[in-house]
Amino acid sequence: MTRISHITATAYSCPFDKQHQLAFGLGSNVKRDVVLVRVTSEEGLVGYGESHHGQHPTAMAEIIERGLAPLLIDCDPLDNEGIWERINRQQLVTHGLGAASMMALSGIDMALWDLKGKLLDQPIYRLLGGTRKKTRAYAGGLALGFLPPDTLQAEVADLLQQGYTAIKMRVGDTPARDAMRVGHIRQTFGDDLDIAVDAATRYSLGDIPEVIRYCEDNRVYWLEEPFTPDNLEAYAELRKRTAIPIAAGENHYGRYAFRSLFEARAISICQADLSKSGGFTELKKIADMASAFHIAMAPHTSHSVLSAAGNAHLLAAIPHGILFEADVAKVNPFRTELAQPPFGVVDGHIEPPHGPGLGIQIDETMLERYPAIAGPCYLPIERSAGPTG
Structure with missing residues (x-):
């Protein structure tokens, strides 16, 4: 029986010039970070995973290598449940780093499933109990931000030419400006386009009357993360006031946090993130629990092709997955260059x-061009109450 020989994690960064920085609810993205996790067996076989950077990519890599990895050397790499529980007991439930430890474990778990598939010569979707199938994709990620309406219109037109039938717009600016941008896209492209909106936790209950109005007027497909993840009461209150589906979950960590979210009847669409919420081992549990509450799954895609491929496998293994999030940022080498041959959306669907x-x-050789840059990738932007355009 093979054993884990070593685990490494390395941060990489792609800085953006002004032209490619996106303004949205979290601020302006000045770089794209990825934390690549490698789990190596005694025979030298490598499984790859991605841990969300947590806005501190170099720190996240150190947490993995110095904090979690030493606990797993010589463990059975096929023992996903045992390894997950070992880290849970030692790092999550007591005296750990909370969300940071969960993100670190997520990348390790993803790499272990990649390694398991290679050891058993099976794709992950098969190991999870699924079959190869296509899922409709929506154009999301770091795109369609706080831009003038004509610029947004041109970007959406290009995405439709690529075969997308659903998009996600960034909101959380001001309700009035959000309504203006969303309304322009709806009026321009008609009712056949599904438009989801993502507020990145920037709304308050005081904003809700205006937000509900523009969402309902424009038949929004879902309203994502209107509030901070702890504000379950506001989520529940919002669901009482509108029939617009409410989505959240990318900033919830582990099945116990999702249990509270589901029991509060706070959302109708779950967006758990493989690189944040515990990897495949935990995400499958979260997805199964969501189905018991009749909650659909549309997992959040993080920063690289690893997260994207992982979500495609997960969606192929669950019956209630509705959409795949495709990062359509104009510049993301960790999506377009890291895997050879490239993997991505074809004709508006993922497989x-x-x-x-x-x-x-x-292809790790491409990573040499992107040395890590410490610090956050999102910086605050000043917002005025005046018109935009």
């Missing part, structure tokens, strides 16, 4: 790779 594990070949 998991059929090779073993994640089914993608990682």
Whole structure:
């Protein structure tokens, strides 16, 4: 029986010039970070995973290598449940780093499933009990931000040409400006386009009358993260006031946080993130629990092709997955160059790779061009109450 020989994690960063910085609810993104996790077996076989950077990519890599990895050397790499519980007991439930430890574990778990698939010569979707199938994709990620209406219109037109039938617009600016941008896109492209909106936790209950009005007037597909993740009362109150589906989950960590979210009847669409919420081992539990509450799954995609491929596998293994989030940022080498051959959306749909594990070949040589830059990737922006355009 093989054993885990070593675990490494490395941060990489792609800085953006002004032209490629997106303004949205979290601020302005000045760089794209990724934390690549490698789990190596005694035979030298490598499984790859991605941990969300938590806005501190170099710190996240150190947490993985110095905090979690030493606990797992010589463990059975096929023992996903045992390894997850080992870290849970030692790092999550007491004396750990909370969300940071969960993000670190997420990347390790993803890499372990990639390694398991390679050891057993099976794709992850098959190991999870699924079959290879297509899922409709929506154009999301770091795109469609706080831009003038004509610029947004041009970007959406290009996405429709690529085959997308659903998009996600960034809101959380002011309700009036959000309404103006969303209304322009709805009026321009008609009712056949599904438009979701993401507020990045920037609304308050005082904003809700205006927010509900523009969401209902424009038949919004879902309203994502209107409030901070702890504000379950506001989520529940919002659901009472509108039939617009409410989505959240990318900033919730582990099944116990999701249990509270589901029991509060706070959301109708779950957006748990593989690189944040515990990897495949935990996400499958969260998805199964969501189904018991009749909550649909539309997992959040993080920063690289690893997260994207992982979500494609997960969606192929659950019956209630509704949409795949495709990052359509104009510049993201960790999406477009890290896997060879490239993996992504075709004709508005995603399908998991059929090779073993994640089914993608990682080209680490390209990462040499993107040394880590410490610190946050999102910086605050000043917002005025005046008109935009």
